[in-house]
Amino acid sequence: xxxxxxxxxxxxxEAETSGSDNAKPRxxxxxxxxxxxxxxxxxxxxxPVEMARFHAGPSYNGISPGLRLGGVFLPFGWGPALEVDYGxxxxxxxxxxxxxxxDTGEGSRLLQSIxxxxxxxxxxxxxxxxxxxxxxxxxxxWLRTTIHEFDTLLGDGASxxxxxxxxxxxxxxxxxxxxLQLGFIVHL
Numbered sequence: 001x002x003x004x005x006x007x008x009x010x011x012x013x014e015a016e017t018s019g020s021d022n023a024k025p026r027x028x029x030x031x032x033x034x035x036x037x038x039x040x041x042x043x044x045x046x047x048p049v050e051m052a053r054f055h056a057g058p059s060y061n062g063i064s065p066g067l068r069l070g071g072v073f074l075p076f077g078w079g080p081a082l083e084v085d086y087g088x089x090x091x092x093x094x095x096x097x098x099x100x101x102x103d104t105g106e107g108s109r110l111l112q113s114i115x116x117x118x119x120x121x122x123x124x125x126x127x128x129x130x131x132x133x134x135x136x137x138x139x140x141x142w143l144r145t146t147i148h149e150f151d152t153l154l155g156d157g158a159s160x161x162x163x164x165x166x167x168x169x170x171x172x173x174x175x176x177x178x179x180l181q182l183g184f185i186v187h188l
Contacts, residue, residue, distance in 0.1 A: 033183025
């Protein structure tokens with residue numbers, strides 16, 4: 001015996017007045033999630049059809065504010081999900097965050113200007129009903145950041161060597177990193 005799918009986020013009042021069994025999904029909602037590299041995100045959700053959901057909202061990673069835009073493909077309207085997101089974070093001072101994990105003294109010049117852009121590629125599961133959805137997604141992220149004050153890692157030049165290293169441009173790092181996201185949606 002096959003189990004019936006859970007109630008989807010639909011407008012039952014509309015379905016009852018039209019006499020239709022195929023109710024439209026609730027189109028709007030609010031989403032809150034925590035993730036890496038996303039940080040904390042509060043988003044507006046728009047779901048034009050049962051199989052797709054789009055979101056946009058402000059984010060915070062403990063260093064600086066950012067923004068995230070994305071979309072989710074739900075082939076069955078619930079359950080398995082595929083997600084793609086993009087988010088930039090403004091540059092901010094990470095010394096206070098690094099201080100939580102150990103003494104940084106007066107702070108590091110290297111950590112004074114940290115910001116990054118990222119693109120998430122995730123898969124996962126969405127669980128929920130008419131008004132509430134909980135989700136767990138994971139995958140990989142492409143991250144791009146610029147390292148400012150890189151020459152501070154090389155020292156102040158007071159060494160006995162005759163070797164000199166001249167850095168003319170801040171290095172840019174592109175990396176693939178794992179990601180994880182936990183969150184919920186309240187459908188309006």
